[in-house]
Amino acid sequence: MSLRAFTLLVCSLFLCLPAKSAPAVLLKQKSEMMGFTNLLYSKDGIRLELLDLNQVILMRPPRWQIQYGNANTKVYWEGAALDFKTNFTTSCSMFRPGDPSTMKVTTATSDKIKGLDCKKYLLVGQNYGSSKELHTWQRLMVREGKLWMIEATGLPLANSRVLNKCFGASVAPGVPMRMVVINNTGTENIEFDVGKCEHKEASPADFKVPSTYKKVDKQEKVNNFKGTTEEFAEIFK
Numbered sequence: 001m002s003l004r005a006f007t008l009l010v011c012s013l014f015l016c017l018p019a020k021s022a023p024a025v026l027l028k029q030k031s032e033m034m035g036f037t038n039l040l041y042s043k044d045g046i047r048l049e050l051l052d053l054n055q056v057i058l059m060r061p062p063r064w065q066i067q068y069g070n071a072n073t074k075v076y077w078e079g080a081a082l083d084f085k086t087n088f089t090t091s092c093s094m095f096r097p098g099d100p101s102t103m104k105v106t107t108a109t110s111d112k113i114k115g116l117d118c119k120k121y122l123l124v125g126q127n128y129g130s131s132k133e134l135h136t137w138q139r140l141m142v143r144e145g146k147l148w149m150i151e152a153t154g155l156p157l158a159n160s161r162v163l164n165k166c167f168g169a170s171v172a173p174g175v176p177m178r179m180v181v182i183n184n185t186g187t188e189n190i191e192f193d194v195g196k197c198e199h200k201e202a203s204p205a206d207f208k209v210p211s212t213y214k215k216v217d218k219q220e221k222v223n224n225f226k227g228t229t230e231e232f233a234e235i236f237k
Helices: 003-016 087-093 136-140 157-166 229-236
Strands: 022-031 035-042 045-050 055-059 066-070 075-079 104-113 116-124 142-150 175-183 188-202
Touching: 022 175, 035 175, 035 188, 045 157, 055 157, 104 142, 116 175, 157 175
Parallel strands: none
Antiparallel strands: 022 035, 022 188, 035 045, 045 055, 055 066, 066 075, 104 116, 116 142, 142 175, 175 188
């Protein structure tokens, strides 16, 4: 057998090998904004399943493009993280007195949740004091909060932003785990939290859109969101 033929044979054998799985963490979470979610994280990528919406958000190195799919309609959109629009949470925030995602991220300390090392960020919102003369909307505005994030080496901040905005959280580096906010009445609310954490194996296919999905050119064709700020304003007239 010639050297060329032998080389081609070896290469073909390697191509036929199954893709290797990698250690991963599966966070089963519940969000005030999104309902139940599954977030799978490994070195091969991130998969966020929005279970109540039958939608999925995928991202993987080295390009870290966003693939956003709908399990019902079998379509997906692909684009840069900076081009991703989180309409399904921003529309909900219009009906809330305060938007937790607008809080400023300040100091960070090391912490641990469900046995996982993470960073706890302190958040600062709008503090109107404790005056009894405050309007109802002022009392309900978020005053402060805490955000727990898994440190994710190599994950671009733009991709962290996509994940955080999906949960209605402030932008901080890493993978979101939990967020608690406090309004100007001192009432605490859990925005999202980890109910269960599982350690498992994940394959590269877990972070790719199924081949049966059809690619569309606009994100709105995936989430079927057609509302605009002006249309929502009509509700309050």
